[in-house]
Amino acid sequence: xxIIDAILYGQKKLTSAGIKSPRLDSELILCHVLKTTRxxxxxxxxxxxxxxxxxxxxxxxxxxxxxVPVAYIIRKKEFYGLEFFIRQGILIPRPETELLVEKTLxxxxxxxxxxxxDLCCGCGSIAVAVAYYNKxxxxxxxxxxxxxxxxxxxxxxxxxxENRVFLMCGDLWRPFDAKNIKGFDVVVSNPPYIPSRELKNxxxxxxxxxxxxxxxxxxxxxxxxxxINETGKFLKTSGSIILEIGWDQAVKIHGMLxxxxxxxxxxxxxxxxxxxxxxxxxxxxTSKEAKNDG
Numbered sequence: 099x100x101i102i103d104a105i106l107y108g109q110k111k112l113t114s115a116g117i118k119s120p121r122l123d124s125e126l127i128l129c130h131v132l133k134t135t136r137x138x139x140x141x142x143x144x145x146x147x148x149x150x151x152x153x154x155x156x157x158x159x160x161x162x163x164x165x166v167p168v169a170y171i172i173r174k175k176e177f178y179g180l181e182f183f184i185r186q187g188i189l190i191p192r193p194e195t196e197l198l199v200e201k202t203l204x205x206x207x208x209x210x211x212x213x214x215x216d217l218c219c220g221c222g223s224i225a226v227a228v229a230y231y232n233k234x235x236x237x238x239x240x241x242x243x244x245x246x247x248x249x250x251x252x253x254x255x256x257x258x259x260e261n262r263v264f265l266m267c268g269d270l271w272r273p274f275d276a277k278n279i280k281g282f283d284v285v286v287s288n289p290p291y292i293p294s295r296e297l298k299n300x301x302x303x304x305x306x307x308x309x310x311x312x313x314x315x316x317x318x319x320x321x322x323x324x325x326i327n328e329t330g331k332f333l334k335t336s337g338s339i340i341l342e343i344g345w346d347q348a349v350k351i352h353g354m355l356x357x358x359x360x361x362x363x364x365x366x367x368x369x370x371x372x373x374x375x376x377x378x379x380x381x382x383x384t385s386k387e388a389k390n391d392g
Contacts, residue, residue: 115163165302189311222250289321
């Protein structure tokens, strides 16, 4: 079996299994087996796989046919130009989440020694990317999952930001409270935001990911309530909060932010044109106080 034969074989198998990106997935899995790049696959498309390589490739294709995400199979995922270690039990970073990194970097670019908090950090993709592309920032990141924090630690070391990214295990602000860590320029978070009743309707691939990282409660807004109501005391005056949201949640979250004392509320759309990120500035004045002043 040559490389091109293997790609076509994988594409056919994955197509039959109802996988939406059969060609790409077969190439990524083959790259993993051969420890090479997609470019090299085509440069060396006539090269022959040995028996062990063929066996491993077919074995991994079977996992993909069962809708195990590619990132879990090859144990890595690219995010914001960086490669992250991923394993089962960890939320896989999405392209739309890169908007959080873009906005955070934009907010802190002209600040001296900025400080960022990342809640629900998962594999550490946001924290690591922000620290990697801004050499003066310190990032404090937390996650309730011990597994997530351990994976994030590997990614922090992989990208050599261990002196500026500090990981804590705990529920949202609790580890910050325990260590009296506050005074942030930015609080960024991609919390669980899928309504509980919708979890059963998720795509098969997504159902393989941890429910803890997906379930946002009855209306999908449980974590936003907790984060928004407590964030003010951890932010500097005029500090920013940047949140990833569900496509239909912008109006409600806008209201929460306004009521909690935030202003300059902006909604950013993702690459598909859906509302995906909300940012706001802390002014320490609730909507009731602002109304009374006016």
